[in-house]
Amino acid sequence: METNRRGGLFYGWVIVFAGCLIMASVMGIVYNCFSQFIKPVCADLGFTRQAMSFNQTLISLIQVAVGFVWGGILSRVRVKPLMLFWAVVGPAAFFCYSFANNIWLFYVISAVMSLTMSMLTLLPLSYMISNWFVEKKGLATGICFMGSGIGGMVLNPLLQRWLDQFGWRMSFRILAAIMAVCAIPCVLMMVERPEKKGLRALGADKLPQTEGTAAEAEGETMAHARGTVRYWVLATSVLLISAGCSSLVMTLSPHLTDSGYSAAFAAGMVSVSMGAMAVGKMLLGWLYDVLGSKRASLLSVLCGFLGLLGMIFCRVTPALGLIILGVGLGCAFGTVGPPIVVMNVFGKRDYSAIVGVFISFGNIGGAIAPTVNGTVYDLAGSYTPGYAAWAVALGLVLFCFTIFLPSGRKDK
Structure with a gap:
């Protein structure tokens, strides 16, 4: 360290x-x-x-x-x-x-x-x-x-x-x-x-003196950010990611048992997936440092997308690996992604206000997912149509991130 x-x-x-x-x-x-x-x-x-x-x-x-x-x-x-x-x-x-x-x-x-x-x-x-x-x-x-x-x-x-x-x-x-x-x-x-x-932030010594001392002034105000299309597209994307990826965790055990797996196997998959998510958060954080916000975010959402495909085709054994990948790196975005994306896109000036809104959008996604998934199950007798819909939503998020997230490895 x-x-x-x-x-x-x-x-x-x-x-x-x-x-x-x-x-x-x-x-x-x-x-x-x-x-x-x-x-x-x-x-x-x-x-x-x-x-x-x-x-x-x-x-x-x-x-x-x-x-x-x-x-x-x-x-x-x-x-x-x-x-x-x-x-x-x-x-x-x-x-x-x-x-x-x-x-x-x-x-x-x-x-x-x-x-x-x-x-x-x-x-x-x-x-x-x-x-x-x-x-x-x-x-x-x-x-x-x-x-x-x-x-x-x-x-x-x-x-x-x-x-x-x-x-x-x-x-x-x-x-x-x-x-x-x-x-x-x-x-x-x-x-x-x-x-x-009596210290400085880690890495602040490597910034130009003017940049280091003016860090608080960098970035957009909340009022300006709210007036941009990028703000609302990214906030909505966080909502969709949270809803889609939380569906993986919330319905994993019942969906596997519905698909013919034993309750013991389903419980084991939940345990392994929870472990993967814990490790995935640290791994995703490291990837943000190495790849930058855009590529790391795209990779995380892609993993969530693959995890949903794994749920759809879970009767095929290799698809179980996609589920673990989706929970591990896909679900990690919900907590790790918004703080880093907000800092990278909007800067530090009104960071706390903006990140609070983005985290709230994520919480909205997590709150509506159980109702949506339960309704789909009641109507169709299966969670699979819901997984397909969330996969389409994450595909849309991938497109939006490609357009609206800035390229480059260095965060602001």
Whole structure:
């Protein structure tokens, strides 16, 4: 790893690894583990699965709203105190799930958890990384955001064991404790800007002096960006990528069992795919540094497209490899791609406001995908027509990226 000018590990990497642990303990728990609670909670309290599943939809919808106002939040509040507040409130709220006896209390707690996710994960961590890295920004982003996949991989099998041994209420408490123990110390290690430690962003020394000192002024304002076709095309593309690639993950297990594979095999494919996605985030981040935003984005979307084709032809054994590729590098775009693309295309002047909107568009895609896929299945008796439609959408995204993403290896 790189060292700073005073010797030792460059502190930006501490920010990255702390962010990775936050992603694992917050997003890894709330996004990747919550579904395991649906069956035992419904069996105990008599909720319908649809009512309990709405918690996840609510979390996504509130995150969409926060993303649209993220730039305004940053203009009024410092990031680290904001993160620390939610690092305390979030685990406490998650602990309160264990006392819930009616569905409306679950919804209230889920609203708080959605705000916790917004204030602790993608939005603030993207902002931190943009401040600390000029070089190797892609690798830093990939390593940081792979934490959500690692958290899901490690905690899901443990959670299943805890649910069997201790029940769902105690399992909520255990996860809340893990969240607090990981998130609070990691937030305390965060430093908003390298200048506060007497450092410069990694790679800033290689910029011309005028470029380095004027970095804050580079790029487009939010008002100007919103008036361009490129802004809306790229934001819509992020929505379509999120919807199409999340469909791979959401429907993988039921589609494989519908196609004649055993439940055990389907579970194994899900596990392998989750591992591939964790590794894929780091790999995609590195590819952004090596290939540049345009080629790395095209490669990621192409992998998502191939993954959807793999789902369509999953009865043919080689197609299973395409599915793993699609989940690994295709789904990685959802978290790794938008921060880097926004920086490359629109610059740093209103980076936080613009990236917040792009992440919200991605959350919209993730929120509508279950409804679309479920409707397609109810009408056709199969997810396959939906995969075909998402593949066409990703083909359109490939065309749009070819036109609207700037060429060149270096990000702004």
